[in-house]
Amino acid sequence: MPEPAAGLLRPFRSSILRRVRDLLIIIPAYNEADSIAATVAEVRAAVDYDFIVVNDGSTDDTARILDREGIPHLDLPINLGIGGAMQTGYRYAYREGYQYAAQLDGDGQHDPKDLPRLAHALEDGGHDVVIGSRFVEERGYRGGRARRSGIYYFQHLIRFLTGLKVTDPTSGFRLANRRVIEEFVKHYPVDYPEVEVVVSLARRGYRLAEVPVDMRDRAGGVSSITAVRSLYYMAKVTLFLVIRRVF
Amino acid sequence: MGVVHAISLLVAGIFLGQIMLLAGRHRLRDRHAFIWVMIGGAAFAAALGLPALNAISEAIGVAYMPSLVFLGAIYLILTLLMYQTMVLSSHQDGIRTMAQEIAYLRRVVEMNQNELEAATPNASGTARPAEASRS
Numbered sequence: 001m002p003e004p005a006a007g008l009l010r011p012f013r014s015s016i017l018r019r020v021r022d023l024l025i026i027i028p029a030y031n032e033a034d035s036i037a038a039t040v041a042e043v044r045a046a047v048d049y050d051f052i053v054v055n056d057g058s059t060d061d062t063a064r065i066l067d068r069e070g071i072p073h074l075d076l077p078i079n080l081g082i083g084g085a086m087q088t089g090y091r092y093a094y095r096e097g098y099q100y101a102a103q104l105d106g107d108g109q110h111d112p113k114d115l116p117r118l119a120h121a122l123e124d125g126g127h128d129v130v131i132g133s134r135f136v137e138e139r140g141y142r143g144g145r146a147r148r149s150g151i152y153y154f155q156h157l158i159r160f161l162t163g164l165k166v167t168d169p170t171s172g173f174r175l176a177n178r179r180v181i182e183e184f185v186k187h188y189p190v191d192y193p194e195v196e197v198v199v200s201l202a203r204r205g206y207r208l209a210e211v212p213v214d215m216r217d218r219a220g221g222v223s224s225i226t227a228v229r230s231l232y233y234m235a236k237v238t239l240f241l242v243i244r245r246v247f
Numbered sequence: 248m249g250v251v252h253a254i255s256l257l258v259a260g261i262f263l264g265q266i267m268l269l270a271g272r273h274r275l276r277d278r279h280a281f282i283w284v285m286i287g288g289a290a291f292a293a294a295l296g297l298p299a300l301n302a303i304s305e306a307i308g309v310a311y312m313p314s315l316v317f318l319g320a321i322y323l324i325l326t327l328l329m330y331q332t333m334v335l336s337s338h339q340d341g342i343r344t345m346a347q348e349i350a351y352l353r354r355v356v357e358m359n360q361n362e363l364e365a366a367t368p369n370a371s372g373t374a375r376p377a378e379a380s381r382s
Contacts, residue, residue: 075353076349077346080343080347
């Protein structure tokens with residue numbers, strides 16, 4: 001007679017979780033019920049990498065869609081914000097032995113077809129992090145005036161603090177190697193992490209590079225960045241970057 | 248003993264008593280209870296030595312002694328608030344890590360359940376095909 005109790009209690013790991021892997025795509029999703037299925041379908045069609053959706057305590061149908069469609073995901077019991085969700089993905093990548101982790105927005109703004117180019121740039125260039133940039137080459141993306149002003153501001157702030165020229169510091173389309181994944185598991189900014197991560201990694205001697213990519217409009221959901229939040233974003237990031245540089 | 252001195256002693260004594268009561272009933276964690284007992288003790292000592300405070304404030308050029316007491320008290324309260332914020336931040340970090348661990352463990356449990364179901368023979372004696380290996 002089989003011993004289900006012993007089998008259930010035995011701390012074995014699924015063979016899926018035991019496989020040797022290379023690159024994991026992390027897709028954070030907060031209330032992305034309108035777009036997450038399409039984003040995942042696009043990832044599946046475009047590349048052959050593993051991926052995981054991090055459902056950041058969504059209050060809409062995101063969790064149900066992920067379950068229904070059999071999409072691999074991590075369900076956070078509470079909303080941790082983009083930083084907490086991303087760190088969850090990096091923690092998973094680290095635990096499961098992935099060598100590289102890419103982050104891709106759940107709203108369909110990033111084209112997964114660009115990922116192999118990011119991967120090649122990372123490997124060939126010997127970089128630790130590669131950022132997909134809308135502005136390395138003129139590719140038609142304009143964005144709103146306020147957004148462009150913010151990006152321009154952060155470009156100069158990063159240059160002032162690190163000497164590094166980053167054309168798209170707010171881009172969430174990134175690929176990191178295992179050293180950086182390990183770094184992210186230890187510390188990842190809670191909110192508005194993109195700029196802080198760039199400065200923090202640059203100051204610790206990690207090598208960063210940008211690769212031109214296209215970005216599209218959101219396929220669904222609502223952006224969390226409003227005018228007031230943008231001002232808070234800029235003030236908060238500036239304040240803490242300066243404080244952390246001095247102390 | 249003047250009225251002010253008596254009232255100060257009474258209030259400091261009540262405050263110290265409150266802390267002792269809460270600490271005794273385990274309503275305050277030991278580390279926090281210790282800090283509060285120290286503060287309560289300091290308040291009581293200040294109330295006891297109220298006349299001496301007049302001399303101290305005069306010596307350092309503060310014309311109105313209560314201003315000196317309030318300055319010290321406000322500084323102490325702000326420091327305590329800062330300490331509480333530090334404790335809160337530390338707890339938030341802990342909650343964040345726990346939530347991430349829960350999400351990870353949920354995933355592991357689900358994967359294990361799927362694998363178990365796939366490995367367990369059904370009524371016809373055949374095992375269900377395992378889930379595709381690609382995540």
